[in-house]
Amino acid sequence: MMQNQKARTMKLSKYFLPILRDTPKEAEIASHRLMLRAGMIRQQSAGIYSWLPLGYKVLQKVENLIREEQNRAGAIELKMPTIQSADLWRESGRYDDYGKEMLRIKDRHERDMLFGPTNEEMITEIFRGSVKSYKDLPLNLYHIQLKFRDEVRPRFGVMRSREFVMKDAYSFDMDEAAAVHSYNKMFVAYLRTFARMGLKPVPVMADTGPIGGNLSHEFVILADTGETRLFAHKGLLEETIPPASLDYDNVAAVQEQVTKWTQRYAATDEKGNEAEFHAAVSDESARIEARGIEVGHIFYFGTKYSAAMNAQVQMPDGKLQHVHMGSYGIGPTRLVAAIIEALHDENGIVWPASIAPFHVALLNLKVGDAATDTAAQEAYAQLTAAGLDVLYDDTQDGPGAKFKTADLIGLPVQVIIGPKGLAEGKVELKIRKTGERVSVAPSEVVKIVQQMLKNV
RNA sequence: CGGGGUAUGGCGCAGUCUGGUAGCGCGUCGGUUUUGGGUACCGAAGGCCGUUGGUUCGAAUCCAGCUACCCCGACCA
Numbered sequence: 001m002m003q004n005q006k007a008r009t010m011k012l013s014k015y016f017l018p019i020l021r022d023t024p025k026e027a028e029i030a031s032h033r034l035m036l037r038a039g040m041i042r043q044q045s046a047g048i049y050s051w052l053p054l055g056y057k058v059l060q061k062v063e064n065l066i067r068e069e070q071n072r073a074g075a076i077e078l079k080m081p082t083i084q085s086a087d088l089w090r091e092s093g094r095y096d097d098y099g100k101e102m103l104r105i106k107d108r109h110e111r112d113m114l115f116g117p118t119n120e121e122m123i124t125e126i127f128r129g130s131v132k133s134y135k136d137l138p139l140n141l142y143h144i145q146l147k148f149r150d151e152v153r154p155r156f157g158v159m160r161s162r163e164f165v166m167k168d169a170y171s172f173d174m175d176e177a178a179a180v181h182s183y184n185k186m187f188v189a190y191l192r193t194f195a196r197m198g199l200k201p202v203p204v205m206a207d208t209g210p211i212g213g214n215l216s217h218e219f220v221i222l223a224d225t226g227e228t229r230l231f232a233h234k235g236l237l238e239e240t241i242p243p244a245s246l247d248y249d250n251v252a253a254v255q256e257q258v259t260k261w262t263q264r265y266a267a268t269d270e271k272g273n274e275a276e277f278h279a280a281v282s283d284e285s286a287r288i289e290a291r292g293i294e295v296g297h298i299f300y301f302g303t304k305y306s307a308a309m310n311a312q313v314q315m316p317d318g319k320l321q322h323v324h325m326g327s328y329g330i331g332p333t334r335l336v337a338a339i340i341e342a343l344h345d346e347n348g349i350v351w352p353a354s355i356a357p358f359h360v361a362l363l364n365l366k367v368g369d370a371a372t373d374t375a376a377q378e379a380y381a382q383l384t385a386a387g388l389d390v391l392y393d394d395t396q397d398g399p400g401a402k403f404k405t406a407d408l409i410g411l412p413v414q415v416i417i418g419p420k421g422l423a424e425g426k427v428e429l430k431i432r433k434t435g436e437r438v439s440v441a442p443s444e445v446v447k448i449v450q451q452m453l454k455n456v
Numbered sequence: 457c458g459g460g461g462u463a464u465g466g467c468g469c470a471g472u473c474u475g476g477u478a479g480c481g482c483g484u485c486g487g488u489u490u491u492g493g494g495u496a497c498c499g500a501a502g503g504c505c506g507u508u509g510g511u512u513c514g515a516a517u518c519c520a521g522c523u524a525c526c527c528c529g530a531c532c533a
Contacts, residue, residue, distance in 0.1 A: 025462090153529090334532095402494090
């Protein structure tokens with residue numbers, strides 16, 4: 001508990017935050033530029049990145065928020081290895097199908113191994129070894145783990161990297177109807193996950209690609225720099241997110257949500273086309289033809305893997321049945337970039353409070369001045385005691401530099417303590433997102449900051 | 457994999473055409489100073505100029521090969 005507390009708040013002078021003033025030349029899009037400038041990531045080789053402390057903090061918050069919604073929807077977390085045996089993939093037939101995107105390696109005994117690009121085979125192997133009865137269904141297992149796909153052309157920083165983090169969940173059901181409910185639960189969980197991160201998710205019909213199957217949706221965040229082209233009804237952007245109180249076991253209620261979110265036309269350019277779109281949405285002003293970033297993808301693929309790998313359960317009538325499966329992916333590393341892409345301004349990143357690396361940037365404008373130091377230290381202690389994550393800029397930098405840095409790293413609320421304000425008995429608070437500033441008495445700081453955080 | 461480009465301190469760049477042993481801005485470190493939107497000054501550290509080979513008395517610079525990285529197209533979280 002004590003250690004958690006320590007890790008959550010930080011003095012900048014003791015932190016590792018390598019801010020860059022100049023933009024590295026390779027960074028073409030805002031999120032990549034800002035992540036490098038804010039000292040969140042560092043490239044190690046093409047498509048492979050280190051996550052520096054500030055970036056890693058955000059990544060962990062994103063992962064934890066995903067966890068919360070996966071757990072709420074009934075999925076159960078486990079952890080599978082990154083290195084897999086080629087034999088598993090030979091069983092499903094994908095060892096040869098996957099091609100050069102799969103990183104193949106040999107161990108010291110010359111056995112064929114691989115760095116997993118996904119885990120359908122492995123989870124099916126785990127399932128079939130332990131689950132034998134329909135009574136143990138439904139089951140949804142997930143993990144959050146590094147993946148490696150040897151992309152032909154990695155680009156845009158962590159937006160499309162070769163090594164990346166993926167949350168992948170796998171559902172097992174006794175028949176198609178039950179499997180669709182499992183699919184629907186993940187559909188709802190995804191909507192909630194992205195919405196809680198301050199995004200407007202657009203679920204679009206998608207191609208099933210090499211994963212296979214016949215029911216699939218991509219969750220896309222609109223952004224000009226996105227690589228997915230999509231056609232969608234504008235109404236989707238105003239649709240209401242399913243509430244946390246939704247009963248995930250209520251099949252009809254969950255279906256109702258999915259129906260609401262899928263009744264309007266929305267498809268990627270691989271699945272749909274312009275003519276079809278225009279026919280479906282006659283009102284031109286209600287059409288969105290845009291680019292977006294794919295942050296999640298869900299599939300129902302029936303018995304494709306369970307049949308290939310012989311994963312069966314015994315049914316009530318005593319007969320064996322191949323289980324119906326689905327898989328559900330979110331890319332937390334890409335998501336961090338997508339959030340920045342969607343939420344930034346000319347001064348830097350604008351984090352939503354739910355995933356901000358710290359809640360508060362505390363700026364001491366005159367380090368070394370007794371009154372200012374004392375006031376800042378007090379504010380630091382009070383905010384920390386109130387359970388807020390604080391990054392206290394206690395460096396010797398001038399005020400200008402501190403303001404620029406604070407705007408760049410985009411913490412939701414800035415608490416600004418300087419001699420001018422203190423002379424009037426005031427501390428200045430600034431909301432990063434709106435730029436709105438208010439001056440308050442030092443004793444009010446915690447209360448007002450908490451109010452501000454509720455709205456961002 | 458096809459097309460285009462780049463490689464010089466942590467970041468951004470100049471120097472290459474016209475060979476003579478490396479420079480600027482920012483950052484970093486030490487000090488002084490300053491402090492309400494990148495404060496100023498003094499001092500310091502840091503680069504076998506991507507790599508291998510060649511030409512030459514001498515190569516960051518000329519020639520050849522290789523490698524890495526970036527950008528534009530087909531795949532994905």
